[in-house]
Amino acid sequence: MDGTRALEPVAARADEVWKVYGTAEARVVALRGVSANFARGKFTAIMGPSGSGKSTLMHCLAGLDTVSRGTVHIGGTQVTGLGDKALTRLRRDRVGFIFQQFNLLPTLTAAENIRLPLDIAGKKPDPQWWDTVIGTVNLQDRLDHRPSQLSGGQQQRVACARALMSRPDVIFADEPTGNLDSKSGAEVLSFLRSSVREHGQTIVMVTHDPVAASYTDRVVFLADGEIVQELDRPTPESVLEAMKHGEVLV
Template sequence: MPAPGQRGPVRPSPTEEVDDVTATTGRQAQAAARASDVWKVYGSGEAQVVALRGVSAEFERGRFTAIMGPSGSGKSTLMHCLAGLDAVTRGTVAIGDTTVTGLGDAGLTKLRRDKVGFIFQQFNLLPTLTAKENILLPLSIAGRKPDPAWYDVVIATVGLRDRLDHRPAQLSGGQQQRVACARALVARPEVIFADEPTGNLDSRSGAEVLSFLRNSVREHGQTIVMVTHDPTAAAYADRVVFLADGEIVSELIEPTADTVLDTMKKLDVPAATEVGN
């Protein structure tokens, strides 16, 4: 495997540099999250696995982006690197105007507390706390009080006002995931990362959660980056980015379940051909 970044860059002319800086500054103002020439390599020697190969991508503010790809394509690795949950081997990652790459433990903790929200497949709710206490937990840990007006908007959006005093065991799976969504949204993070948020839900509950996520983007300007394997879930997004073998290979704007499925089938063709050979 060639070393990441082995080829030397071609230096632009001074005029091109000025234009590029201006364009980059404008893009950064619109990007909630960015990956620039990101490589992620696990292990070494014969055991080396290259999960990401020079990935560059921007995720615009106020947009819902889905990341898809075959198993092992690097989609979850990319999300973890963007969110500061995993360090990149080479390249840079930023959330808003904060460069994540190189941050120490204290900086990463502050980033996750103030600028990033998370929604996981397993809900990750504390069983001894009520729905309301779970929603407010990150703010409580940070020593912050919720904005009452915004909290009211979030609760109205997830539709759980009559369930706030219930503990997770008293809620359905879809309700628990909506609590997790509200917890991620209440702090008004720069971006919310959702990792297979409907993976443990039936189709009806999954549709409710996805509708909530879509509405939080369209009505409240939230930015969401979601990893999913489900074409129907991806169709709720404004944009779908496709990875294969650690590289971005395609994208769709205003996707439908059919266009997503067609694209995924094309990505699976080479692997199927190799197996057949």
């Protein structure tokens, strides 16, 4: 890690994180002493082959999984060791999630799905921020529609708006374009990038797609549970080249 990056304000951090599943002959080491900073206001991709530990790292950073050794922080809060209530509160108030499967409730409208985390927390959306987010994802004429009445790209934009609405410290996105065609995927990625550049959001995205990674500010490559390379200002070509020469095959 260079000195400049070490001085950047950090939205999420892993320090010497190990994750081990099972014991004896069934023991699997998913993460091997991973240390990484994810700067505030930046868009970072995590890439690597199947079994490299990329999703495990994201889940540990987000507090969705526990670490076997090491520590994880969201901002100035140490996630490692938090009790269930504190962890639930942190995930609800300070972390946003975007998944490949959209995870929308079919009986709720788009607007109701977007408001759901705030409703659960007993909060109301800030009207100005609501208008900003809805305008950014271009869903003004779809708010009364249920998921079954929306295209895949529109459903994912609803999921993105839901993640942004509480203004979390960091949004974790797990293959957010995995179920979308290239046009819809590009729309979602453009929205995510603009939310970082225009609104200062922090996003950490797991992806296998070099084109998706090219929308980010930085790519972190994992292999066999370890960080093997990092790439700033990626392009599809530079990501492919890094994968080829670093043997980080996805």
